[in-house]
Amino acid sequence: MTIETTQPHGVRIEQRRVLRTEVPGPRSRELHARKTAAVASGVGTTLPAYIARAAGGIAVDVDGNQLIDFGSGIAVTSVGNSAPRVVEAVQAQVEDFTHTCFMITPYEQYVAVAERLNELTPGDHAKRSALFNSGAEAVENAVKIARHYTGRTAIVAFDHAYHGRTNLTMALTAKNMPYKHKFGPFAGEIHRAPMAYPYRWPTGRATCADEAFEAFTTTVRVQVGAENVAAVIVEPIQGEGGFVVPAPGFLRKVAEWCAAEGILLIADEIQTGFCRTGDWFASTHEGIVPDLITTAKGLAGGLPLAAVTGRAEVMDAVHTGGLGGTYGGNPIACAAALAAIDTMQADDLCAAARRIESIMRPRLDALAAKYDQVGDVRGRGAMLAIEFAEPSSALASAVAAACHRAGLIVLTAGTFGNVLRFLPPLVIGEDLLSEGLDVLEAAMGEVL
Structure with missing residues (x-):
């Protein structure tokens, strides 16, 4: 693997710590x-x-x-800041055009990113992708898609979850301060179940997976009704909630139960995606194939780009015009994403x-x-x-x-x-x- 030490404009940054003043100076x-x-x-x-x-x-x-x-802009600059392939691709795209709005006059870069996402995300089924600007926007649209496809309205999230700062994603997020405090009322039909948090599980690690799964299914059946649930959304490793790795086997049990109940499984891989956990996606470690997967952060080397990728029949259920946004899949961000993915694969x-x-x-x-x-x-x-x-x-x-x-x-x-x-x-x-x-x-x- 080649370690980047020189920015494309020729300024060398030696890869060592240097303190010239106090921090901050x-x-x-x-x-x-x-x-x-x-x-x-x-x-x-x-x-x-x-x-x-x-x-x-x-x-x-x-x-x-x-x-x-040791932060990467919250798991964004996985390929490094000013990665050469990314900078070159962005510069070339800026010279061609910066925006047309894909919903008005489309361009190949958006299609190419969708193709790469469909290829790389877990599962060998037919897939479709839609591009957006941020992780929260991707989560919002995954919920829209799930509700449209299933005809159901309820969404189940987990304790310690973080899914964003918009009204709907604040409802999905578990922590009050600083994300939700005094910003309500929040979107309805959002329900919360216990997470299999091994370190904090009351009866210990050995019982965590089974007991958390039982608590999850009981919560859904008693408080919501499985027949009313459009989707369960989960981070394969919880991010803002504390990098909680679910007890082994818990997510597999949840995925199998959802499939049996006709409930879609949304994997929020916004922080875990794109090689971060040692595989392209953390869902692979858990042996699950989500119906829908949301991505952002590491996707585009620092430029704002997000996506929902999912089963073709689910994604295509939404009427034409039901998904989109003025800046979603911006051509510069798409060029950056293609170069970032190339870097991940090449290195x-x-x-x-x-x-x-x-x-x-x-x-x-x-x-x-x-x-x-x-x-x-x-x-x-x-x-x-x-x-x-x-x-x-x-x-x-x-x-x-x-x-x-x-x-x-x-x-x-x-x-x-x-x-x-x-x-x-x-x-x-x-x-x-x-x-x-x-x-x-x-x-x-x-x-x-």
Whole structure:
């Protein structure tokens, strides 16, 4: 695998951490003052180090600090920032045209992305795809499609789920603060079932899959009625909810039950998709073939693009004109997606994700063995997390802040805010990955 160190415009970014000022530095603080004065305060910032350039696993801020990136813009820049194939494709497309609206005068790039998605997503059945702008928009449209196809209205989601910030997707999302607080009332006919969360399951890991499945089916039958359910939506690994990997076998049981009840299964692979977990899609690890799958984040190398891909008979049930949007499947974003997928295939980024796990997981396990405050280490591929035992955000926030000061971008997550999650670019070099883990270890030593 070739590690990107030179941006297409010829500026070399050495793949190592460099601290020239405190983080954030004086230029970033100036920009943040402007941000505070100009941008709505509801738009938060995790680390106000303003980025000027980025490549591979390094982000360079306006003060010249080179930060190791363990966040990838929330699993978006899996192929690295300014990936050469992506930049070249985007530049070429901008020169041709930037927009026509696919619903007015279409173009090949949209069709080509749909073809690639139909080929890559799980299952060998006939498929169709529709393109949108964001993950939340993809989820909204998956729900529309499921309701239209089945003639039913109820949707079942899970505890700890995150599906977006629009009205409908807030209803699907489990966590109140900051996503839902005082934004209601929310869309109706949304119901919630327990998630098979091994670390937090009351009777332990061994019983989690069976008991959670029983609780799920009981909830649906008693509170909703299976005959009223259009779809069950689930993240194969929950993202914002804390990188919860469902107990082995749970999702297979859910999928089989849905099929028997005529309920569609929607896999939200917005964060898990495109090599992130060591396979193209996390559903494959679970042995499930969703009826509909939503994708975004890692799809287009940093440009806004999302999709719903599903069984042809389900997708084609919607009347002409029932799906779409002015910017959905923008030609520049489509060009970026085709180049990003080419990069994933050419550089075997599924194998890269597994290699990242082989380096990171032993180090994270060692930290868990060293510190009693660490309750769980989990994840797959380059989607890994540690959960602190105390259901409070204090420790995770303190460790993340220490990492940020030392030049390592990390993110927190979890229903209780007590999870540190790691999403390095899949092109990150092993030396840089190890250096980032050294910073994490030092930060935990400082805080714990």
